[in-house]
Amino acid sequence: MPGENLTRDEARTRKSLIHTHSYDIALDLTRGADVFRSTTTVRFSAEAGSSTFIDAITHTVHAITLNGAGIPVTAADGTRVILNDLADENELVIDADMRYTNTGEGLHRFVDPVDGEVYLYSQFEVPDSRRVFAVFEQPDLKATFQFTVTAPAEWQVVSNSPTPEAVKLGDGSARWEFAPTPVISSYITAIVAGPYDVVRSELTSRDGRTIPLGVFARKSLFAHLDADYIFEKTRQGFAFYEEKFDRPYPFDKYDQLFVPEFNAGAMENAGAVTFVETYVFRSKVTDAIKERRVVTILHELAHMWFGDLVTMKWWNDLWLNESFAEWASTIATAEATEWTEAWTTFQAMEKSWAYKQDQLPSTHPVVATINDLEDVQVNFDGITYAKGGSVLKQLVAWVGEEAFFAGVAAYFAKHAFSNTELADLLSELEVTSGRDLSEWSEKWLETAGVxxxxxxxxxxxxxxxxxxxxxxxxxxxxxxxxxxxxxxxxxxxxxxxxxxxxxxxxxxxxxxxxxxxxxxxxxxxxxxxxxxxxxYxxxxxxxxxxxxxxxxxxxxxxxxARALVWGSAWDATRDAETPAREYVDLVLGNIAAETESTTLRTTLTQLVLASQQYVAPEHRADTLQRVADGLWKLAQQASPGSDAQFQFVKFFASAASAPGHLDAIAALRDGSEKLEGLEIDTDLSWELLIALAAGGRASDAEIDAALAADNTASGQQFAVQARAARPAVEDKRAAWSSIIDEDTLPNTLVAHTAAGFRRVQDPSVLDEFVDAYFDVLLGIWNSRSYKIAEHVALGLYPSPLASEQLRDATETWLEANAEPAALRRLVVENLAGVERALAAQARDAH
Missing domain, CATH: 2.60.40 (Immunoglobulin-like)
Incomplete structure (x- = not known):
C-alpha cells in the first residue's frame, strides 16, 4: 500500500504541467478469473519537454507508446509509468493486464454461490480507477471517458453513458462501444458487468429531456428488488433537486445498481450509481433501514450536481461533496417523500456520529488537511459527512434557506463541469444572502471541536x-x-x-x-x-x-425534541458526567414509547454499549442480566408485528448472555415459542443463531445446516460471523487466522469474521490477542489493500476488553510508531474508545 500513495504536492506539480483532454479505454473481460486486458489511450497537452507520471496499478505491461514512439515497459513500476520529454500535445497508449480484486476496490469480481454466475463492478473513489486503466488519478484533471468493453454476450454492461447495442463477436462474447462522457473526474467513472437483471423506466427532466432509468440486481436476488418504490423515490428526488438547484439533471441517463460485496453504502458514479446489496431487502428490516435507504438514494442523486457536475480540486474539500449531499438528501427526504421526520433521524444518527467523531483526538476541521491519498482514505468520517452536514444546516439557518439555494444554483451555473474550492461556494452565498461568511467559515469550517x-x-x-x-x-x-x-x-x-x-x-x-x-x-x-x-x-x-x-x-x-433529550443524556454518559447505570435505567424506563425507528435503533445500540463497556466491571454482570431481561420483556409487550417488537428482539439477541436468555432465543428460532406478529425469517434466524453461537450453543453442524439452507452471499457472511462469535479461544484463534494468516477472504467475509471475533460475553477470551494485534498490525498495513488493512486495524482491535492492559499496550505501540499517519489515526481512535470506557467505568463505580 505505501508505494501506491500520491501526495498533494505531486498532484499540484502534475496539474501545473499537463491538461487532460480524453481517454479511450478498451477493456477485455473475457480473459479468465484473475486478470483482464486494459488498453488506455489518453490525450493531453503538456509543457513541452517536461516529465511527469501516469498512475496504473498493473499486473503485466505489454506495451507503452508515447506520440507514436515505443517506451520500454520498465518505465512502469506496477504503480506508475514515468513519462519524459512530453510534447505540447500528446497521445499515450498503455496496453496492460490488470487484476480483478475481491476487496471492493478497482474492478471487483464476485461469483454467486447460488448459481455460479460472475458479477463485476467498479469502485474507484478515492484512487482506484488506476486499478482498471492508466489515468492521471486526481480530481482536478478532468477529461472525457470513452469505454469499449468486451464481455460475454449474455451480460449486461453498464457505464456512465447510455448502454449501446452490443456487437456480437461470434465466440460467445460481444463488444459494447459507449459514447464519450461529459468532462468528469476519473473517480466517478464506472463499469458494471455481469448477468444482472434490470427493470427499466424513465422520467422527464425539467428541460424536456427523457431520462432513461434502470434498477439492477443479481439474478438470485432480483425477486426481492422493489424497483417501483426505488423509481418513485428517484422521481421525487429529481423533481426536488431540479427545482431547488435551478438546473436540470446534468447527465443522459440514471442507472442504480445493487452490487455484491460493496464496501460503502453507495457510490455516486455519474449516471451509474452503485449500492450495497443489503438495500435489497430479502428479509424484514427495520423502518430505520428503510428510511436510510431513501436517504442514501437521495444522497447519491444530490451528488450528480454536487460532486459530479462540480468537483473539488483536491480531497481537502471532500466535505463539500459529502456534507452537501448529506444535508440535501435529508431535506429532500423530509420535504419530498413520506419520511417527514428525516431531521429527527438526522439528529439521532448523524449528529451522534458527528459529536462522537469530533471528540476524538483525531478530530479535524471540516476543511481537513489532506497531504496524500492515505489521509483522505481515513477521512470518510463523521466530520466529513455528519458534522459537515450539521454545519450546513446551521449555515442555512444563518443565511436563510431561500438565499442558500439561490447561492447554490449560482455556483452550479458558474462552475459546471469544472473544479472548485470552498471559497467559490461561499462567495456565491455571500452575494445571495448579503452576509459576510469569512468569520463564519473560519470558526465553523477551519477549526475543530464541538x-x-x-x-x-x-x-x-x-x-x-x-x-x-x-x-x-x-x-x-x-x-x-x-x-x-x-x-x-x-x-x-x-x-x-x-x-x-x-x-x-x-x-x-x-x-x-x-x-x-x-x-x-x-x-x-x-x-x-x-x-x-x-x-451543531x-x-x-x-x-x-x-x-x-x-x-x-x-x-x-x-x-x-425527544431525540435531542436522548442525545443529551447519551452525551453526558459518554462524557462520564452521568453514571452508565443511570442511563440504562433511563432507556429501559422510557424506550417502549419511542415511535421513531432510528431513534430506537440508535438508543438501543448505545444501551448495549453502555452495559457492556461503560458500567463498572463489578456491576456489569448484573446490568447485562437486567438489560437482556428488560429487552425481552419489552419484546413480549410490544405491539405485534411492530417495528419496536422487531428491534427489541434483535437487541435482546445481541445482549443475551444468561442461560435463560439463550433458552428463549433457541425457542424463538425453532418455533417452540412464538411472539404474535413476529416472523422468524432468514436473516432474523441467522441473528438468533449468531446469538446462540456467542453463548456457546451452536455447533459446527448447526451452522453448516443453516448455511446449506441459505447458501447465498448473505448466508456465507452470517456463517463466518457465527463461527467467529463462539466463545472458545480456539474459535477466536481460527477467526484470527482466517484473516491474518491467509489473504484470500473477500472484503465482506473479513468484515463479518471480525464482527464475530469481537462478539464476546467474557472479554478475557481476547486477552491473548492484545500483543498479537500489535505484532501484525504494521505488516498488514504494508502488505494488504487499504480496505482490508482498515478492517484489520478496526475490526480485530480487542475493544471489548476496555481495560487498562489494552490502553497501555496501545499507548506503547503509538510511542514506538510515528508513521504511517493514516494507520496511527485509526489506532488513536481505538485508544480513545478505551479511555472513554475507563472514565465511564470510574464514574459508574462512584
Missing part, C-alpha cells in the same frame, strides 16, 4: 424568569467559541404529555449570551436549548428540566 451549551436560569419565588442566559464552552484543546443560530423551546405538562408551548429563535455568540426576551415569562416544566436542532452543539439541561425530562421523556410530543 461546543457545549448550558442554560443559566434564575426565577423568583412564583416561578417567573428573572434572568436567562446561554453559556457556551469549548474543550481546552479546541477553544473556539462559535456563533450559533438556534431556538429555545418551552415545554409544559398537560394531559400526561410534554408539549411545546413557546419557541424563540436567536443568534448567540461568545461565552455568554443574555436572552432578555425570556425575562418576565413564567418558567415552563422543560426548557430545551437548540430546539428543532438548528445548531452538545446541549445540557438545567437541573429542573433534566428531572422533568427523565421523568417524562416518553411523553414528549415532538419526536425531534
Amino acid at each position: 461546543n457545549t451549551l448550558y442554560p443559566e436560569i434564575t426565577t423568583d419565588p412564583d416561578g417567573t424568569i428573572t434572568d436567562f442566559a446561554i453559556r457556551q464552552t469549548a474543550p481546552d484543546d479546541y477553544p473556539t467559541l462559535r456563533p450559533h443560530r438556534l431556538a429555545v423551546g418551552f415545554y409544559s405538562l398537560g394531559d400526561g404529555r410534554l408539549v411545546r408551548t413557546d419557541r424563540i429563535e436567536l443568534d448567540i455568540d461568545g461565552a455568554r449570551t443574555e436572552v432578555g426576551e425570556l425575562v418576565g415569562r413564567a418558567r415552563p416544566d422543560l426548557i430545551l436549548l437548540n430546539d428543532d436542532d438548528l445548531a 452543539a452538545k446541549i445540557r439541561l438545567d437541573d429542573a428540566s433534566l428531572h422533568v425530562a427523565i421523568e417524562h421523556l416518553s411523553t414528549i410530543e415532538s419526536p425531534l
Whole structure:
C-alpha cells in the first residue's frame, strides 16, 4: 500500500504541467478469473519537454507508446509509468493486464454461490480507477471517458453513458462501444458487468429531456428488488433537486445498481450509481433501514450536481461533496417523500456520529488537511459527512434557506463541469444572502471541536424568569467559541404529555449570551436549548428540566425534541458526567414509547454499549442480566408485528448472555415459542443463531445446516460471523487466522469474521490477542489493500476488553510508531474508545 500513495504536492506539480483532454479505454473481460486486458489511450497537452507520471496499478505491461514512439515497459513500476520529454500535445497508449480484486476496490469480481454466475463492478473513489486503466488519478484533471468493453454476450454492461447495442463477436462474447462522457473526474467513472437483471423506466427532466432509468440486481436476488418504490423515490428526488438547484439533471441517463460485496453504502458514479446489496431487502428490516435507504438514494442523486457536475480540486474539500449531499438528501427526504421526520433521524444518527467523531483526538476541521491519498482514505468520517452536514444546516439557518439555494444554483451555473474550492461556494452565498461568511467559515469550517451549551436560569419565588442566559464552552484543546443560530423551546405538562408551548429563535455568540426576551415569562416544566436542532452543539439541561425530562421523556410530543433529550443524556454518559447505570435505567424506563425507528435503533445500540463497556466491571454482570431481561420483556409487550417488537428482539439477541436468555432465543428460532406478529425469517434466524453461537450453543453442524439452507452471499457472511462469535479461544484463534494468516477472504467475509471475533460475553477470551494485534498490525498495513488493512486495524482491535492492559499496550505501540499517519489515526481512535470506557467505568463505580 505505501508505494501506491500520491501526495498533494505531486498532484499540484502534475496539474501545473499537463491538461487532460480524453481517454479511450478498451477493456477485455473475457480473459479468465484473475486478470483482464486494459488498453488506455489518453490525450493531453503538456509543457513541452517536461516529465511527469501516469498512475496504473498493473499486473503485466505489454506495451507503452508515447506520440507514436515505443517506451520500454520498465518505465512502469506496477504503480506508475514515468513519462519524459512530453510534447505540447500528446497521445499515450498503455496496453496492460490488470487484476480483478475481491476487496471492493478497482474492478471487483464476485461469483454467486447460488448459481455460479460472475458479477463485476467498479469502485474507484478515492484512487482506484488506476486499478482498471492508466489515468492521471486526481480530481482536478478532468477529461472525457470513452469505454469499449468486451464481455460475454449474455451480460449486461453498464457505464456512465447510455448502454449501446452490443456487437456480437461470434465466440460467445460481444463488444459494447459507449459514447464519450461529459468532462468528469476519473473517480466517478464506472463499469458494471455481469448477468444482472434490470427493470427499466424513465422520467422527464425539467428541460424536456427523457431520462432513461434502470434498477439492477443479481439474478438470485432480483425477486426481492422493489424497483417501483426505488423509481418513485428517484422521481421525487429529481423533481426536488431540479427545482431547488435551478438546473436540470446534468447527465443522459440514471442507472442504480445493487452490487455484491460493496464496501460503502453507495457510490455516486455519474449516471451509474452503485449500492450495497443489503438495500435489497430479502428479509424484514427495520423502518430505520428503510428510511436510510431513501436517504442514501437521495444522497447519491444530490451528488450528480454536487460532486459530479462540480468537483473539488483536491480531497481537502471532500466535505463539500459529502456534507452537501448529506444535508440535501435529508431535506429532500423530509420535504419530498413520506419520511417527514428525516431531521429527527438526522439528529439521532448523524449528529451522534458527528459529536462522537469530533471528540476524538483525531478530530479535524471540516476543511481537513489532506497531504496524500492515505489521509483522505481515513477521512470518510463523521466530520466529513455528519458534522459537515450539521454545519450546513446551521449555515442555512444563518443565511436563510431561500438565499442558500439561490447561492447554490449560482455556483452550479458558474462552475459546471469544472473544479472548485470552498471559497467559490461561499462567495456565491455571500452575494445571495448579503452576509459576510469569512468569520463564519473560519470558526465553523477551519477549526475543530464541538461546543457545549448550558442554560443559566434564575426565577423568583412564583416561578417567573428573572434572568436567562446561554453559556457556551469549548474543550481546552479546541477553544473556539462559535456563533450559533438556534431556538429555545418551552415545554409544559398537560394531559400526561410534554408539549411545546413557546419557541424563540436567536443568534448567540461568545461565552455568554443574555436572552432578555425570556425575562418576565413564567418558567415552563422543560426548557430545551437548540430546539428543532438548528445548531451543531452538545446541549445540557438545567437541573429542573433534566428531572422533568427523565421523568417524562416518553411523553414528549415532538419526536425531534425527544431525540435531542436522548442525545443529551447519551452525551453526558459518554462524557462520564452521568453514571452508565443511570442511563440504562433511563432507556429501559422510557424506550417502549419511542415511535421513531432510528431513534430506537440508535438508543438501543448505545444501551448495549453502555452495559457492556461503560458500567463498572463489578456491576456489569448484573446490568447485562437486567438489560437482556428488560429487552425481552419489552419484546413480549410490544405491539405485534411492530417495528419496536422487531428491534427489541434483535437487541435482546445481541445482549443475551444468561442461560435463560439463550433458552428463549433457541425457542424463538425453532418455533417452540412464538411472539404474535413476529416472523422468524432468514436473516432474523441467522441473528438468533449468531446469538446462540456467542453463548456457546451452536455447533459446527448447526451452522453448516443453516448455511446449506441459505447458501447465498448473505448466508456465507452470517456463517463466518457465527463461527467467529463462539466463545472458545480456539474459535477466536481460527477467526484470527482466517484473516491474518491467509489473504484470500473477500472484503465482506473479513468484515463479518471480525464482527464475530469481537462478539464476546467474557472479554478475557481476547486477552491473548492484545500483543498479537500489535505484532501484525504494521505488516498488514504494508502488505494488504487499504480496505482490508482498515478492517484489520478496526475490526480485530480487542475493544471489548476496555481495560487498562489494552490502553497501555496501545499507548506503547503509538510511542514506538510515528508513521504511517493514516494507520496511527485509526489506532488513536481505538485508544480513545478505551479511555472513554475507563472514565465511564470510574464514574459508574462512584
